[in-house]
Amino acid sequence: MPRKAKKEDDGPKKKAVYSLKLDDSQQTKLHEIMKAGPYFDFPVEHSAFAYKADGFNVVCYKSGKVVIQGKGTEDFVRDVLEAQVTGDPLLGYDEIHHPEWFEPHAGLDESGKGDLFGPLVVACVIADGTAVRHWMDSGIQDSKSISSDSRILALEKEIRKTSGVVVKTLHAGMEKYNALYKKFGSNTNRLMAWMHATALKEAFEVKPVAWGMLDQFTKQPLVQQNLKDIPIDLRMMPRAEADPVVAAASIIARALYVRQMAKLSEEAGEPLLRGASAQVKKQAVGLVQKFGPDSLSRFAKINFKTASEAIALAEAE
Numbered sequence: 390m391p392r393k394a395k396k397e398d399d400g401p402k403k404k405a406v407y408s409l410k411l412d413d414s415q416q417t418k419l420h421e422i423m424k425a426g427p428y429f430d431f432p433v434e435h436s437a438f439a440y441k442a443d444g445f446n447v448v449c450y451k452s453g454k455v456v457i458q459g460k461g462t463e464d465f466v467r468d469v470l471e472a473q474v475t476g477d478p479l480l481g482y483d484e485i486h487h488p489e490w491f492e493p494h495a496g497l498d499e500s501g502k503g504d505l506f507g508p509l510v511v512a513c514v515i516a517d518g519t520a521v522r523h524w525m526d527s528g529i530q531d532s533k534s535i536s537s538d539s540r541i542l543a544l545e546k547e548i549r550k551t552s553g554v555v556v557k558t559l560h561a562g563m564e565k566y567n568a569l570y571k572k573f574g575s576n577t578n579r580l581m582a583w584m585h586a587t588a589l590k591e592a593f594e595v596k597p598v599a600w601g602m603l604d605q606f607t608k609q610p611l612v613q614q615n616l617k618d619i620p621i622d623l624r625m626m627p628r629a630e631a632d633p634v635v636a637a638a639s640i641i642a643r644a645l646y647v648r649q650m651a652k653l654s655e656e657a658g659e660p661l662l663r664g665a666s667a668q669v670k671k672q673a674v675g676l677v678q679k680f681g682p683d684s685l686s687r688f689a690k691i692n693f694k695t696a697s698e699a700i701a702l703a704e705a706e
Contacts, residue, residue: 406456406457406458406462407456407457407458407462407463407466408454408455408456408457409454409455409470409475410452410453410454410455411449411453411454411455411474411475412453413453415474415475416437416449416453416455418473418474419447419449419455419470419474420437420438420449422469422473422474423438423440423447426442427442427443428440428441428442428447429441429442433448435450435451436448436449436450436451437449437450437451442459442461442465443461444459444460444461445457445458445459445460445461445462445465446458446459447465455470457470487631487632489632490518490521490632490633490634491517491518491521491522492517492518492599492600493515493516493517493518493596493598493599494515494516494598494599494600494601494602494634495513495514495515495589495592495593495598495600495601495602495621495623495634496513496514496515496516496601496602496629496632496633496634496635496636496637496638497511497512497513497514497585497588497589497601497602497603497604497612497623497635497638498511498512498532498603498604498629498630498635498636498638498639498642499511499512499581499584499585499604499606499642500512500532500639500642500643500645500646501560501642501646502577502581502606503664503665504646504663504664504665504690505664505665505669505670505673505689505690505693505695505696506650506653506661506662506663506669506672506673506688506689506690507563507646507649507650507653507661507663507688508560508561508562508563508566508646508649509560509561509566509577509580509581509584509690510558510559510560510561510642510643510645510646510649511558511559511560511581511584511585511588511642512556512557512558512559512588512638512639512641512642512645513555513556513557513558513585513588513589513591513592513601513638514548514554514555514556514592514634514635514637514638514641515554515555515592515593515595515596515598515601515634516551516553516554516555516633516634516637517553519552519553520551520552520553520554520634521633521634523551524547524548524551524633524636524637525633527544527547528544529544529547529548529633529636529637529640532630532636532639532640532642532643533630533639535640535643538647541640541643541644541647542644542647542648544640544644545640545641545644548637548640548641549641554637555592555595555596556592556641557588557589557591557592557595558588558641558642558645559584559587559588560645560646560649561580561584562649563653563686563687563688563689563690564686564687566580566690567686567690567691567692570690570691570692575692577692578606578607578609578611579611581606581611582607582611582612582614582615583615585603585612585615586612586615586616587615589601589612589616589619589621589623590616590618590619593619593621597619597620597621598621599621599622600621600622600623600624601621601622601623601624602623602624602625602626602629602632602634602635603623603624603625603629603635604625604626604627604628604629604630604635604639605625605626605627605629610625612625650663653687653688656687656688657676657688658679659672661688665693665695669695670695670698670699670702673685673688673689673695673696673699673700674699674702674703674706676688676689676699677699677700677703677704678703678706682700682703682704685699685700
């Protein structure tokens with residue numbers, strides 16, 4: 390499913406960015422059109438081809454993903470990409486292709502699960518079609534596609550101030566996370582399921598809805614098992630952030646994670662890295678050497694293999 394184009398700031402009908410995955414024949418067809426038209430090719434790393442036009446650029450990557458960006462995006466997508474290449478009019482037709490997105494419902498997502506440092510955060514957002522249309526116009530999308538923390542925080546404010554929207558979050562700071570992890574049988578998914586269910590129940594109390602969508606993190610109905618006391622149909626699917634309400638929840642969760650990481654970084658005396666890479670392990674070794682062997686639990690999820698390896702390395706040096 391293509392991502393809906395984001396609007397330019399300088400006009401309500403100006404589209405800024407649109408992306409879509411093309412198959413091999415569609416890529417060839419688009420390339421032929423670009424070569425024959427009034428466009429100028431230019432080099433872009435990892436691209437199969439890229440062209441500049443009057444008011445927009447077209448870049449087709451080797452993966453098949455094509456990205457159109459600029460003020461002329463909407464016209465090009467409608468008149469060329471959809472009309473001559475894909476034959477599938479999608480831009481601006483979300484309510485036809487995905488009417489469920491515009492029904493009142495809950496969206497759930499989390500942040501921090503794969504990061505050694507920082508808390509596990511879950512968020513639940515309940516919204517209706519009016520909010521969803523506004524968010525689409527504001528460029529709200531899956532937080533994983535947004536690299537800027539400042540942008541995440543700005544979008545969080547936009548979501549929270551939207552009329553009629555309910556937002557509930559739950560986060561487990563480091564000491565709490567490490568204790569809860571053991572309480573839930575050293576099972577991160579069961580802990581996260583309980584957190585998701587708790588946030589959803591709190592949101593449901595404010596604004597009951599018939600159904601919700603969860604970004605799937607396990608095939609087992611772990612969250613649903615914690616929801617037997619409220620009448621809600623909780624659905625789940627991989628990459629559920631295509632649903633704008635789930636995307637909003639992903640931004641809310643990420644924003645809280647960003648703020649909590651800032652506090653931990655201040656306590657650590659250095660900016661803590663995200664993920665669980667070799668560089669993250671190296672930083673964890675330094676923290677153990679700096680604060681002592683029992684200190685890592687102040688900053689990190691101790692159940693991570695990276696944590697135990699960092700402690701062992703620090704003690705060996």
